Amino acid sequence: MILLLILIPALAGAAAFLIGRDSIRRGLLVSAALVQFALSVATWILPPAPALSGWLAEDAIGRLFLTLTSLLFLASSFYAVAYLRGERAESHSDFEEGLLFSNAREASFTGCLLLFLSAMTLVTLSQHLGLLWVAVEATTLASAPLIYFHRHHRSLEATWKYLLICSVGIALALLGIFFLAVAATSPGTAAVSLVLKDLLSDAPHLNPLWLKAAFVLMLVGYGTKMGLAPFHSWLPDAHSEAPSVASALLSGALLNCAFLGILRIHQICVASGLADFSERLLLVLGLLSMAVAAIFITGQVDYKRMLAYSSVEHMGILAVGVGLGGAGLFGSMLHVINHSLTKVMLFMVAGNLLAVYHTKTAKNVSGALQVLPVSGLLWVLGFLAITGSPPFGPFLSEFTILKAALDQGRSFVAIAYLILLAIILAGMATPVLAMAQGTPREDIVVPAGRGVALSAVPAILGAAILLMGVYVPPVLSRTIHEAARLLGPR
Amino acid sequence: MSQLVNAILVFLVLTGFLLLASSRLVACIRAVAIQGILLGILAIAAQDGNLSVFGVLLPLISAAVKGFILPWLIMRAMRDADTVREVEPLIGYNLSVIIGAIALGVSLWLGQHLPLPNRPTSFLLVPAAFFTCLVGFVLLITRRKAITQVLGYLTLENGVYAFGAAVALEMPVLVELGILLDVFVGVFVMGIAIFHISRQFDHIDTGRLVALSDRVP
Numbered sequence: 001m002i003l004l005l006i007l008i009p010a011l012a013g014a015a016a017f018l019i020g021r022d023s024i025r026r027g028l029l030v031s032a033a034l035v036q037f038a039l040s041v042a043t044w045i046l047p048p049a050p051a052l053s054g055w056l057a058e059d060a061i062g063r064l065f066l067t068l069t070s071l072l073f074l075a076s077s078f079y080a081v082a083y084l085r086g087e088r089a090e091s092h093s094d095f096e097e098g099l100l101f102s103n104a105r106e107a108s109f110t111g112c113l114l115l116f117l118s119a120m121t122l123v124t125l126s127q128h129l130g131l132l133w134v135a136v137e138a139t140t141l142a143s144a145p146l147i148y149f150h151r152h153h154r155s156l157e158a159t160w161k162y163l164l165i166c167s168v169g170i171a172l173a174l175l176g177i178f179f180l181a182v183a184a185t186s187p188g189t190a191a192v193s194l195v196l197k198d199l200l201s202d203a204p205h206l207n208p209l210w211l212k213a214a215f216v217l218m219l220v221g222y223g224t225k226m227g228l229a230p231f232h233s234w235l236p237d238a239h240s241e242a243p244s245v246a247s248a249l250l251s252g253a254l255l256n257c258a259f260l261g262i263l264r265i266h267q268i269c270v271a272s273g274l275a276d277f278s279e280r281l282l283l284v285l286g287l288l289s290m291a292v293a294a295i296f297i298t299g300q301v302d303y304k305r306m307l308a309y310s311s312v313e314h315m316g317i318l319a320v321g322v323g324l325g326g327a328g329l330f331g332s333m334l335h336v337i338n339h340s341l342t343k344v345m346l347f348m349v350a351g352n353l354l355a356v357y358h359t360k361t362a363k364n365v366s367g368a369l370q371v372l373p374v375s376g377l378l379w380v381l382g383f384l385a386i387t388g389s390p391p392f393g394p395f396l397s398e399f400t401i402l403k404a405a406l407d408q409g410r411s412f413v414a415i416a417y418l419i420l421l422a423i424i425l426a427g428m429a430t431p432v433l434a435m436a437q438g439t440p441r442e443d444i445v446v447p448a449g450r451g452v453a454l455s456a457v458p459a460i461l462g463a464a465i466l467l468m469g470v471y472v473p474p475v476l477s478r479t480i481h482e483a484a485r486l487l488g489p490r
Numbered sequence: 491m492s493q494l495v496n497a498i499l500v501f502l503v504l505t506g507f508l509l510l511a512s513s514r515l516v517a518c519i520r521a522v523a524i525q526g527i528l529l530g531i532l533a534i535a536a537q538d539g540n541l542s543v544f545g546v547l548l549p550l551i552s553a554a555v556k557g558f559i560l561p562w563l564i565m566r567a568m569r570d571a572d573t574v575r576e577v578e579p580l581i582g583y584n585l586s587v588i589i590g591a592i593a594l595g596v597s598l599w600l601g602q603h604l605p606l607p608n609r610p611t612s613f614l615l616v617p618a619a620f621f622t623c624l625v626g627f628v629l630l631i632t633r634r635k636a637i638t639q640v641l642g643y644l645t646l647e648n649g650v651y652a653f654g655a656a657v658a659l660e661m662p663v664l665v666e667l668g669i670l671l672d673v674f675v676g677v678f679v680m681g682i683a684i685f686h687i688s689r690q691f692d693h694i695d696t697g698r699l700v701a702l703s704d705r706v707p
Contacts, residue, residue, distance in 0.1 A: 052664075130661055134668030141675050148683075153690050157699040160636065160683050167643055167676050168630060174669070175623070175650045182657050185607045194661075207607060237702040296704050305704065 013114030060482035082451025173221025183210035203271035225258035229292035239308035244351025283323030289316030298427035331400030338393035362431035367440030393468030526556025571688035615656035622649030
């Protein structure tokens with residue numbers, strides 16, 4: 001079953017490159033996403049047997065991340081089909097600068113989407129740290145062509161930065177894995193196992209010096225990919241230039257996968273008694289990310305870049321939650337879900353606004369509530385949710401993390417956290433509300449025959465975010481508790 | 491064996507300096523190719539006689555990919571891009587070499603202060619690996635051409651690989667192959683990107699890729 005979860009999207013992706021007919025290929029995208037989602041839900045009822053001698057297995061953390069990824073991919077696949085229908089194949093003029101450009105082949109876009117899903121699935125299920133590394137690097141390679149779908153110089157620049165910065169970061173993570181192997185080597189032993197289970201049971205005997213060095217390298221490496229400041233420089237470019245459906249997946253699913261890499265090494269640090277060291281580093285990077293995001297969100301003119309920096313902020317919140325430990329772990333795991341749902345919805349809505357207004361500059365958009373009632377409403381609600389207003393899901397998880405800081409008596413962390421959240425709320429409020437209200441420019445026309453999915457998918461996600469704020473299903477809550485327990489001390 | 495290992499490591503350090511000092515792009519590509527082949531031999535030599543089939547086969551595959559296939563891909567990208575075949579660094583070659591010398595000192599110091607639990611075949615192993623990583627970083631930071639940045643990435647990767655070989659780490663075959671495949675596809679995709687950059691901009695100078703940025707308000 002585990003192998004099927006990985007192979008179905010991989011094979012469908014390979015097939016998508018070869019299928020010429022648009023309708024068949026789009027059908028394949030949606031059906032592969034459906035089957036994969038169904039399988040990942042089935043793992044909640046029937047826990048799958050480990051495969052490849054225990055290298056691939058599903059623990060509570062993996063199940064959480066896998067199901068979230070599959071769900072978001074399913075939502076994005078419906079959106080993508082509607083989006084691709086509206087794209088013109090011949091060269092057309094760019095919204096921003098008026099230059100002519102054409103799109104990449106739709107077949108390679110769909111194929112890369114599916115390969116991307118397969119690589120992310122492998123990340124969530126890898127128990128072998130080397131295999132995890134291979135999978136994370138594969139996600140970079142599969143997603144780079146997605147950013148360069150609109151072939152013009154800005155997306156190319158973004159793709160280049162993404163490819164190079166993330167590959168270099170990930171190379172450092174590999175060095176970190178080698179360091180970890182050295183830490184696990186004791187004089188006389190020959191074979192070192194990099195399977196998480198063995199490392200955890202062997203954790204008290206790991207060499208602390210090498211383990212610390214390994215943690216730093218892996219934090220920098222995977223942190224680059226996750227978008228933690230100060231290694232986030234690729235993120236706003238890639239998220240703003242990619243087509244919105246790709247931005248949604250990058251932000252909602254890919255960043256989580258990199259976070260998972262950090263969680264795995266953190267688990268090992270906790271088990272070997274170095275929790276203080278790794279938690280402190282995570283706290284510092286987390287608060288720094290929130291601060292950087294606060295600076296760049298304030299006065300941001302481009303609304304897609306604003307969402308990208310908001311992702312930097314939320315990655316920071318996740319790191320702070322794990323850095324606090326205790327109840328923060330639960331908050332962090334819950335926030336992974338809430339942030340992803342909200343951010344995917346917001347990027348989809350941003351895509352709708354971009355398609356109608358033909359600009360990414362916030363001040364040139366007005367009256368979104370009149371022009372696109374559903375998207376306009378979701379834009380405002382999504383803004384409220386992402387900035388942590390009740391009654392939406394992110395409020396609950398952000399509050400849990402704040403409460404963890406207060407309960408531990410870390411008033412500095414709590415105050416900094418609150419101030420940064422307030423700055424970001426204020427920074428986002430001005431452009432978002434101005435975009436929604438006011439009267440639209442006269443020349444704005446909503447293209448006829450827009451796909452229903454373009455509004456319906458984000459609306460369903462919006463409902464889910466609201467639901468997560470008022471009622472977390474018990475089965476989900478149990479799994480999150482289990483995941484938090486895995487991350488905590490034994 | 492340890493003399494062979496030492497000789498390889500000295501050559502590895504020398505190729506690092508060659509990369510820093512050379513003004514010709516082709517020479518840099520060759521230097522990275524030689525590194526790839528050296529590392530293949532190193533991985534076999536560092537195993538100290540306990541050879542398995544995969545223990546020989548994997549380094550050979552790696553040497554073939556890093557020594558021949560990837561350099562060929564990069565050469566092709568360079569021809570397609572039809573660029574000036576000079577490195578055109580941000581800082582002078584002399585300064586680059588001086589930075590390299592400092593990096594070597596730092597690596598030797600690090601090698602002394604991070605003792606390996608298992609005595610390695612040569613005391614030069616860890617410093618040479620770190621030095622190669624640092625050279626990769628210097629190339630990434632001070633060279634602006636897209637091609638030299640790819641070379642910097644590959645040099646960094648070679649340094650990481652050298653460290654893996656240095657501690658005679660037995661990664662499972664599947665993972666080793668996966669890592670190699672990722673590097674290969676990575677360079678392949680970067681090659682395609684270079685081709686598009688040269689067509690789109692008429693240059694491959696990444697220092698001029700500055701359309702996207704944020705200023706602190």
